[in-house]
Amino acid sequence: MKKIFVITVMLILMSGNSAAVPGQQTISYKGDRELKAAHKPSTDHSKLKELQRTFNSPEEVTVACESCHTERHKEIMATNHWTWERPEKVDGKLVDLGKKNVINNFCIALTSNEPRCTSCHIGYGWKDKTFDFSDKKKVDCLVCHDRTGTYKKFPTGAGYPVTKETLFMGTKKSFPPDYTKIAQNVGIPTRDNCGTCHFFGGGGNNVKHGDMEKALSKPSGDIDVHMAVDGENMLCIDCHVTTKHNIKGKMYSVSSADTNHVYCESCHAAPVHAHTVLEEHSQRVACQTCHIPTYARANPTKMWWDWSKAGRFDKNGKGIIIKNRMGEQDYNYMKGEFRWEKNVVPEYKWFNRTAGHTLVTDSIDPGKIVQLNRLNGSYADKSAKIWPVKVMRGKQIYDSEYKTLIIPKLFGKKESGAYWKNFDWNLAAEKGMKEAGLPYSGHYGFVQTEMYWPLNHMVAPKNKALTCTDCHSREGRLANLTDFYLPGRDRSKTLDMLGSILILLAIGGSLTHGIIRIVTKSK
């Protein structure tokens, strides 16, 4: 009999061990790729004769680059960084997505506003639709390869830097670049190179993404565990692996299919968690969900943009601008009303890594909130995972008769009909739609729209990751994701009530019985 005890105890102990998983965390880099952050250039460009000269225009630099790197422009011209165009299938039909074609709820659309928007194009002179995408002189090598930190494209310059000292919006001063110095100091792109555009999407720091902003230039570990200057100090291109100038990664705001993407799992091979139950979460929960607990952790991001409120002036005829305590604008007469948030708790969506889009040619229902892009997926869709998302909300112009979204002409000279000079929506709509070759009824309204930005950056250190009860609780973060049973959150209220009554009856019944026993015995 005693032997049976010993064996039982042993088996119980062993069973405990067998349910556990080897407790080691593994980060395995696939292949033997070294981090680009540690890259040492093989060429000292300051020693090249071709660069020991003065340059009168940025195109002259490009020609100099291409005199040695004779084929690179072909690679560049094949990338989305150049074309801003992506033919992709949305709901089964092939459409042209990409920055050039999609509608967003920030500055709405590129068409008719090029010189402003294309200040972030890796080319020179895309000021309207006549831009020649095959002209290799127009490739901007420096915006990505400048290592001096002095190369700046002017905000309204269609991709060109300034030729003389210039003020932007009466405040920010821009200087002509020292092309010789910059050309002699080129190197692989750093965080600042990528950030010069990607941190400032939407016209200001962290406006668009919420998880990409200037704090990532030199982030602390708490802001971004990968790029932390006191940690891994990784560069963007350490994850956004680049082959022939094709940089992996693309945003669902401008794309649809799950191709050419970067994944956490590309480096972090499973299993990455010490316990099976935790590891199993990765089947239905994206890494980002737990490891990006909040976004906009350093600086606020724009959450709401109401164009319908634009165009207010004070009694002196001066455009109204209202700033908040964070130093961000809550109102700008040119753009309307904004709401900013810092350290934002994401919204969570099922997402199978394909997205739909509402195109400018699509009919909309103005009675409903229009989803400019939609993340596809549900609990029932086994390929979908729960993702953290920044949802950008706002109101923007639409054609109230044709029931379509409108591309307004915002930027330009007064005589072009631009809204920012005339503050006339009807005129801006007419000019913008004409430029896009689309019909406009002459009647406009404002419709509420939403845009979904899955979060990927600002991965927090593991001790800052979400814990169980952030979701597994009655009012947790997944309170709105109701198409499945979540332990700790969900229950049958009826069953719980009946069960509680049963337990109370057991306790109450026993107590009553016991008291009667004691009373009757003592008689």
Next chain:
Amino acid sequence: MYTRKVKLYSGFERFWHWTQALLIIFLALSGFEVHGVYTLFGYEKAVIWHDYAAWAFLVLIVFAIFWHITTGAWRQYIPTTRFIKAQLDYYLFGIFRNVPHPTRKTTLSKLNPLQRLTYFGLKVLVIPVQVISGFLYLYYHQAEQAGLHFSSLSGIALWHTFGAFLLVAFLFFHIYLATTGTPWTSNIKAMITGWEDVELSMDEVKEEAYPNVVKASEMGYYFLDRDGYIRDVNAAWLRIYGYTSAGEVVGRHSSITRNPEDAPLLKDMLDQVLAGEKIESRIVERVGKDGQQGKHLLTAHPVYISGEIAGMAGFIVDVKNKKEPV
């Protein structure tokens, strides 16, 4: 009335009972934390330890099933309707009037009819539901990958919650009813030590008392075989005859207990009894150790072994010559 210490619960049974008790309590505490009712261990630890405890419970169940089958103890749990009303009446009314328990605990039947029914239900319905739903819950993803299709975890989870409520309610009843023994700690002590004072039936009392009736009697007892040899005497017989140990007389012929002239009388009596007669009472003169003389009253009856008369036995009482003062 009469009780006897009985080993009611074997070592394994007690180990099983208490391990199961601890596991069920722990599973309930951690399980309801996972259910979102309160914070106790912390959610992550509650989940992980709940899973370990589930495995431990499964192992324990496997051993318990083995034990029940090999020892036949499973028969204890066959439900019966006999006395079920009496047991209910007892809990509802009799217990308050100090009426004795309607059913008795024996090693062959440790459980009263209500216990049988309840435990049977637990073992056949509740625990299997808990184990199956629990492991499906735990290995939900694997089960799905293996081709089992659930529309959602909710069905599994609700069954598991349902079972948990039943078990917790049972637990409270069980703990309370454990105090209904006499004294109130007796059942609990028994489950700890294994021993319990079990009430004896009159037959059991008699069975236990009879062998001692002869040994402890103040009447002398003798047993002669067919040839008249002394085969057994009790302590009182030795005292009456003046002997100190049975070894002095057992195996010797009975004629040594008589004067030579009385020996034929003894022989006649033996013959009579061997023929099937009984001697109700007779006063005889005896010769004790070292020739001491005395008188005693005797009885005699034939002793049957396997249906044959194998000898003569009876009792003797010394008869004093001088009268006792009344």
